[in-house]
Amino acid sequence: MIKTISFIGSGRVATHLAIALAEHFDIHQIMSRNVEHAQNLANKVAACAITNFDELKHVDLLIIAVSDNEIKLVAENLKNIGYANLVVHTSGSTDLKVLSGLELNSGVLYPLQTFSFEHQVDWKSTPLFIEATLQDNQQQLMAVVKSLSQRCYEYTSEQRLSLHLAAVFACNFTNHCYDIAQQILSNKAVDFELLMPLITSTTHKLHQTSAFENQTGPARRDDTNILNMHQEMLSDQPKWEEIYRLMSESIQKRFQN
Amino acid sequence: MIKTISFIGSGRVATHLAIALAEHFDIHQIMSRNVEHAQNLANKVAACAITNFDELKHVDLLIIAVSDNEIKLVAENLKNIGYANLVVHTSGSTDLKVLSGLELNSGVLYPLQTFSFEHQVDWKSTPLFIEATLQDNQQQLMAVVKSLSQRCYEYTSEQRLSLHLAAVFACNFTNHCYDIAQQILSNKAVDFELLMPLITSTTHKLHQTSAFENQTGPARRDDTNILNMHQEMLSDQPKWEEIYRLMSESIQKRFQN
Numbered sequence: 001m002i003k004t005i006s007f008i009g010s011g012r013v014a015t016h017l018a019i020a021l022a023e024h025f026d027i028h029q030i031m032s033r034n035v036e037h038a039q040n041l042a043n044k045v046a047a048c049a050i051t052n053f054d055e056l057k058h059v060d061l062l063i064i065a066v067s068d069n070e071i072k073l074v075a076e077n078l079k080n081i082g083y084a085n086l087v088v089h090t091s092g093s094t095d096l097k098v099l100s101g102l103e104l105n106s107g108v109l110y111p112l113q114t115f116s117f118e119h120q121v122d123w124k125s126t127p128l129f130i131e132a133t134l135q136d137n138q139q140q141l142m143a144v145v146k147s148l149s150q151r152c153y154e155y156t157s158e159q160r161l162s163l164h165l166a167a168v169f170a171c172n173f174t175n176h177c178y179d180i181a182q183q184i185l186s187n188k189a190v191d192f193e194l195l196m197p198l199i200t201s202t203t204h205k206l207h208q209t210s211a212f213e214n215q216t217g218p219a220r221r222d223d224t225n226i227l228n229m230h231q232e233m234l235s236d237q238p239k240w241e242e243i244y245r246l247m248s249e250s251i252q253k254r255f256q257n
Numbered sequence: 258m259i260k261t262i263s264f265i266g267s268g269r270v271a272t273h274l275a276i277a278l279a280e281h282f283d284i285h286q287i288m289s290r291n292v293e294h295a296q297n298l299a300n301k302v303a304a305c306a307i308t309n310f311d312e313l314k315h316v317d318l319l320i321i322a323v324s325d326n327e328i329k330l331v332a333e334n335l336k337n338i339g340y341a342n343l344v345v346h347t348s349g350s351t352d353l354k355v356l357s358g359l360e361l362n363s364g365v366l367y368p369l370q371t372f373s374f375e376h377q378v379d380w381k382s383t384p385l386f387i388e389a390t391l392q393d394n395q396q397q398l399m400a401v402v403k404s405l406s407q408r409c410y411e412y413t414s415e416q417r418l419s420l421h422l423a424a425v426f427a428c429n430f431t432n433h434c435y436d437i438a439q440q441i442l443s444n445k446a447v448d449f450e451l452l453m454p455l456i457t458s459t460t461h462k463l464h465q466t467s468a469f470e471n472q473t474g475p476a477r478r479d480d481t482n483i484l485n486m487h488q489e490m491l492s493d494q495p496k497w498e499e500i501y502r503l504m505s506e507s508i509q510k511r512f513q514n
Binding site: 067068069093112113114115116118119122125126127151153155158159161162163165166167168169170171172173174175176177178179180181182184185187188189190192193194195196197198199200201202203205206207208209210211212214215216217218219220221223225226229230233234239240242243244246247249250251253254 | 324325326350369370371372373375376379382383384408410412415416418419420422423424425426427428429430431432433434435436437438439441442444445446447449451452453454455456457458459460462463464465466467468469470471472473474475476477478480482483486487490491496497499500501503504506507508510511
């Protein structure tokens with residue numbers, strides 16, 4: 001059973017996760033190259049701040065919450081040293097295999113959520129995905145994530161990677177569409193807030209019907225006049241015009257088939 | 258003061274708008290080339306169904322709710338005939354000028370909302386935009402839309418056209434991103450519903466901070482490994498791969514400046 005936890009990393013994921021887990025577990029150490037960042041998070045969860053791998057003490061669970069690029073490097077530093085009964089990373093887009101060089105038991109604890117320092121996280125409704133090489137670890141990890149969320153799942157790396165790719169479309173790219181819309185409107189002194197009911201309605205419908213069935217707009221209607229007029233309106237912003245053209249073509253193609 | 262209203266058109270916009278207006282006004286006639294469609298809507302609002310322009314009787318307000326392509330043709334058919342004190346179209350992406358050939362007073366009544374036959378419309382929170390050539394008509398139109406919604410605005414054609422273009426990005430293109438995400442996940446037997454908290458959180462943040470500030474994801478972090486891996490995962494879907502590449506480039510460009 002997992003009782004003690006340490007973190008490598010002090011960024012957004014580490015911060016939100018450590019604070020949430022501190023309500024149920026003893027957080028021992030926060031390791032970060034930046035001592036100030038480590039200390040800042042350590043203060044919030046009554047842990048010790050450290051900056052080097054050789055300062056790490058043994059815990060039940062070591063959570064690697066660093067940027068995806070750095071997981072491999074961290075894993076190499078941990079190699080052959082028994083810092084924890086179980087080591088997990090928190091990346092949606094990294095295979096469990098990245099930790100396979102460790103002699104420690106390895107796993108994944110992936111929270112499907114965007115994290116920022118400005119916004120609170122609703123952990124109870126955040127889907128949490130776990131994966132582990134050993135069945136025993138899987139059960140222990142499940143107990144940890146169930147203390148946070150009502151939506152906990154065992155997923156393979158392949159499923160988790162697809163989920164992360166889908167999230168890039170459904171969240172990151174949609175947000176960029178909002179960003180472009182906000183820039184278009186601010187140029188004409190029109191309040192973006194006016195679009196909020198339409199935006200809310202677009203997402204709300206996903207609970208009832210598929211996005212395919214919900215599709216509307218000039219591309220869906222094959223309305224060439226409007227499509228041309230909009231591209232004309234975007235002629236001073238070549239990148240937006242290209243996005244407009246490509247998205248419209250993709251919608252048209254979707255409804256031809 | 259407007260008391261009697263007729264519609265040209267019996268599609269989604271005409272249907273939702275006529276049903277909502279029938280609670281406050283007398284709907285006289287529903288005209289459509291398709292007599293069955295006209296009769297279907299006429300039954301719902303206690304009006305008469307007609308199929309020809311010469312059957313139109315005089316009303317206070319004639320609402321042209323047809324597809325954008327057809328507004329001009331309808332306007333030409335109405336030319337020089339005193340069917341109504343005021344004629345408006347309902348298009349977000351059509352200039353008021355399209356009705357300028359009419360000797361009748363002309364205007365626009367644009368509801369910023371997606372309409373489908375399956376979903377109810379929350380009229381009270383739907384932004385309604387009006388425009389009219391004459392000040393007197395503007396006041397009369399404002400009284401009509403205020404009977405439906407708490408969010409009524411006088412906007413120029415230029416502002417309305419920008420709003421519609423922004424809505425294509427913020428709603429139509431985002432919905433297509435949801436559609437792609439749903440297809441990616443169904444191929445791997447992963448439930449799209451898992452993404453809903455993240456999707457809701459992405460849109461909810463727009464009330465507090467700008468989409469620019471809210472942007473997350475591999476392109477925002479310049480995470481080349483993930484960007485390459487995702488494009489690799491999409492290699493059997495060239496259109497999705499192209500969208501992934503272009504959206505990511507656009508996000509990266511946005512944060513370089």
